[in-house]
Amino acid sequence: MSNKERIIIAGAGPVGLSAACVLAQRGVPVIVLEAEPTLPENLRASTFHPSTLDMLSRFGVSERLIEMGLKAPSLQYRDRNGWHVQFDFSLIQDQTKYPYRVQCEQYKLNGVLLDWLKANSPETEVRFSAKVMSVKQSDEEVTVTVETANGTEEISGRYLIGADGARSQVRESLGMTLEGFTWPERFLVLTTPFDFSKHFEDLASVSYFADPEQWFFLLRVGTHWRVMLQTDPAESEETLLSEAYIQEKLQRVCPRDGNYEVAHRTLYNVHQRIAPTYRNHRTFLAGDAAHINNPLGGMGMNGGVHDAFNIAEKLARVWLKEADESELDRYERQRRPIAVEYVDKITIQNKKDLEIKDPEERARYRAKMEDIASDPEKARQFLLRASMIASLQRAATLG
Numbered sequence: 179m180s181n182k183e184r185i186i187i188a189g190a191g192p193v194g195l196s197a198a199c200v201l202a203q204r205g206v207p208v209i210v211l212e213a214e215p216t217l218p219e220n221l222r223a224s225t226f227h228p229s230t231l232d233m234l235s236r237f238g239v240s241e242r243l244i245e246m247g248l249k250a251p252s253l254q255y256r257d258r259n260g261w262h263v264q265f266d267f268s269l270i271q272d273q274t275k276y277p278y279r280v281q282c283e284q285y286k287l288n289g290v291l292l293d294w295l296k297a298n299s300p301e302t303e304v305r306f307s308a309k310v311m312s313v314k315q316s317d318e319e320v321t322v323t324v325e326t327a328n329g330t331e332e333i334s335g336r337y338l339i340g341a342d343g344a345r346s347q348v349r350e351s352l353g354m355t356l357e358g359f360t361w362p363e364r365f366l367v368l369t370t371p372f373d374f375s376k377h378f379e380d381l382a383s384v385s386y387f388a389d390p391e392q393w394f395f396l397l398r399v400g401t402h403w404r405v406m407l408q409t410d411p412a413e414s415e416e417t418l419l420s421e422a423y424i425q426e427k428l429q430r431v432c433p434r435d436g437n438y439e440v441a442h443r444t445l446y447n448v449h450q451r452i453a454p455t456y457r458n459h460r461t462f463l464a465g466d467a468a469h470i471n472n473p474l475g476g477m478g479m480n481g482g483v484h485d486a487f488n489i490a491e492k493l494a495r496v497w498l499k500e501a502d503e504s505e506l507d508r509y510e511r512q513r514r515p516i517a518v519e520y521v522d523k524i525t526i527q528n529k530k531d532l533e534i535k536d537p538e539e540r541a542r543y544r545a546k547m548e549d550i551a552s553d554p555e556k557a558r559q560f561l562l563r564a565s566m567i568a569s570l571q572r573a574a575t576l577g
């Protein structure tokens with residue numbers, strides 16, 4: 179096999195590893211290059227939508243995520259005054275094998291995908307401490323320059339998937355920037371063992387709280403709850419991560435005697451940005467390298483995994499001569515509009531809904547949500563969008 183007879187994937191995150199599994203399962207040679215020395219275990223996304231579980235089930239991964247996480251059969255929209263509406267995923271059980279969200283840390287998915295590759299495709303190389311620095315392309319091949327512990331190396335392949343995250347070096351090397359905007363306020367994610375379900379009546383494991391002063395959402399992940407809220411743009415990072423600030427924020431979420439135990443705290447910038455194109459010659463961008471959005475709705479990682487399956491299946495078809503090269507153009511035609519029409523739109527709307535300040539507008543929002551929740555067909559359509567099944571159905575009609 180000549181050097182270029184493989185597909186290169188930059189990044190061993192959920193997107194890169196999902197794409198690697200799809201390709202490896204079809205017998206396509208793959209090399210994954212990961213900048214870090216091991217799989218990063220930082221706390222990031224924790225929601226797996228039914229549509230993503232359906233995809234990942236082909237590797238037995240969904241069952242592992244269920245074992246390691248928890249099933250959330252419903253989601254709620256609430257306010258602090260006890261108002262709430264609930265949506266039950268049982269309404270879409272004819273559309274998915276998994277009529278619930280699974281709450282499980284995203285890094286656990288990465289570990290399971292890597293285990294799958296080791297067990298089922300030992301010839302697939304996942305190389306750590308291998309940071310892609312730049313990309314060169316010709317009509318026949320793509321070559322990446324990689325920084326390793328032993329110096330710089332060039333690695334060639336027939337195609338490249340840039341799944342190297344929001345700060346994608348692959349994207350930068352090709353002169354592309356993500357277009358859109360950054361919210362002025364950063365989001366704070368706090369993990370605590372405090373059991374909010376004892377303090378908010380009938381609390382679902384996934385609950386979004388609208389509030390004109392301080393919206394937040396609560397997610398149960400394992401034995402802990404994760405609280406996500408926005409911070410004051412005028413404050414310094416040091417203040418926002420300080421114990422005093424965090425305790426004050428948590429007391430506003432749910433007043434209690436004494437301090438909260440905080441197991442993890444993460445502060446991060448939130449963007450709504452999309453790459454102008456998902457394909458550059460022999461290179462394809464997927465996941466955060468192609469689009470980033472706010473986490474309200476849990477669509478970032480899920481949308482990225484959907485990208486991964488889409489491009490990897492197309493590359494496999496072309497590699498195995500089941501389709502000609504034009505198949506690859508369908509990736510951008512199918513996936514980019516989803517980032518624009520669904521992920522970006524829905525996540526921005528979710529944020530706007532939670533932070534409505536005007537009392538009349540808030541009343542209209544509550545009435546709208548009550549109307550949707552009380553009508554089974556409207557609730558079903560709402561859940562198909564929220565669980566990203568509708569976006570996959572739409573993508574299938576494009577390109």
Ligand SMILES: Cc1cc2nc3c(=O)[nH]c(=O)nc-3n(C[C@H](O)[C@H](O)[C@H](O)COP(=O)(O)OP(=O)(O)OC[C@H]3O[C@@H](n4cnc5c(N)ncnc54)[C@H](O)[C@@H]3O)c2cc1C
Pocket residue numbers: 188189190191192193194211212213214218221222223224225284308309310311341342343344345346347348444445446464465466467473475476477478479480482
């Ligand atoms: C703090 C934080 C919290 C988040 N919380 C949520 C949430 O609650 N809900 C939600 O839906 N989404 C959330 N997200 C977004 C979600 O984590 C991403 O959408 C998801 O990780 C995208 O997966 P990915 O594989 O595209 O990128 P990543 O997970 O970023 O993976 C990219 C991989 O590429 C590697 N890499 C980077 N550069 C290179 C290079 N040059 N060469 C080789 N390898 C490289 C990285 O080390 C990493 O392993 C959060 C993100 C952050 C940062």
